[in-house]
Amino acid sequence: MIASGSRYVALGSSFAAGPGISPIVHPPAGRSGSNYAHLVAAELGLELTDVTYSGATTAHVLDTPQDDAPPQLDAVTPDTALVTITVGGNDLEYVGTFLRGSFLNTIAKPAVLLGRRVANRIRARVSYLKDDAAYQAVADSLTTVVERTQERAPNARILLVDYLTLVGPATRPRLDVPLNEEQLPSVAMMADGLADAFAKAAAATGADLIAASTASKDHAIGAPEPWTTGFTMLPPNLGGFVPYHPNAAGMHAVANLITERVRTS
Template identity: 80%
Template sequence: MIPPGSRYVALGSSFAAGPGINPIVDRPAGRSGNNYAHLVAAELGLELTDVTYSGATTAHVLDTQQDNAPPQLDALTPDTRLVTITVGGNDLDYIGTFIRGSFLNTVAKPASIFGRRVANRIRARVSYLKEDAEYAAVADALTTVVERTRERAPEARVLLVDYLTLVGPSTRPRLDVPLNEEQLPSVAMMADGLAAAFAKAAAATGADLVTASAASRDHAIGSPTPWTTAYSRGLFSPLTGFVPYHPNAAGMRAVADLVVETLRA
């Protein structure tokens, strides 16, 4: 267990930052004061430095500035004792593909030639992302993130925390998930490939793996108790309390519990 008062650094993209979950404590980053890192730090009495940032890729964690924010690894110091990492989805444009596909399907009639062309483009894009090389690149990048983390914080316990499941057994095409029966499985396969990349990186580095993806399968969109948001045709904003296809407050609480459980184990 990490002793109370220890330094904890949270790295990652929007699935760690928590856009849309009040209170938002950093607007450019879309970072919530109730994301899983804040909940873990509060429960365990840790000193948190949260540099998660919506839209971040593994490059933004490693060595690339994002907006005015330096690379996230710059936050690590030798006295860091816990690091959580949730990133990689934006390398694959995972959520971006899901959101664009949903938007285009709502504005294009499926029976029209335009609608069919849009659907075909979406399917082609998703199929491209299912190439093994795409997921291998994410696994390699995550492996590098862990290795660089240990160089900067050699005494830290490192947890790879993968992504909550969006498309599960209860997810069906409907107004708040406007993808068709052919597109939904492709999104699910992308999620499986991303989860496998996390598992591969954990195996390569010996980092702890928190499988939020597996724990949330029965809490996907369309379930009685979803841990993620669905889609809406209305305006959405990380500052107004709704961002489609992202963790909700219950999902962040669930991930925090999984992290605490892993640390206590």
């Protein structure tokens, strides 16, 4: 158990930052005051430093500034007691691929009026396949992130928190998931490769793995109680939301997984 008042540093990309979840406390980062880090800190009474940033890659955590923000690891100090890490999806363009495919499929639907060949050319502009080397590169980078964190904070508890599932058993092509039956499995395969990269990094470093991907299989898009959003072309200021990202329920679910792990082991 981590003592109340201990220092907690949250590292990661948008699945940790929580864009679109009110309140947004740092607009450039899309960082929510109700993301899982804030919920965990409040529940456990921890002193939070949240440097999560939408669009971050593992390089932005390790050594590359993002916008005006320094590398995220700079926030980890020797007195840090808890670190959570959710990053790597942008290395693979995981959500970006899902978004581009959905956008182009939405455009391609009316383009059928110009001919099926035109519509198919629009859809074909997105590749959903990654080779094994791409997934291994993410696993290697996550391993390096954990190792560098261990060097900076030798006594910290480090949790690798993987990504909530977007495409699950209940996910079907529809308005809020405008991919076809051939494209959806490819997105699911990318998610499986990303989850495997987290598992490899945890095994290589001894970090704890919070398998949000597994816990959320039955809460993917299309489920009765989804933990992520579907697709929309409407921006939040016009009544839309941030597509293919955790919703408030998803953030609470991940926070519960983390607090339970910290309290029981």
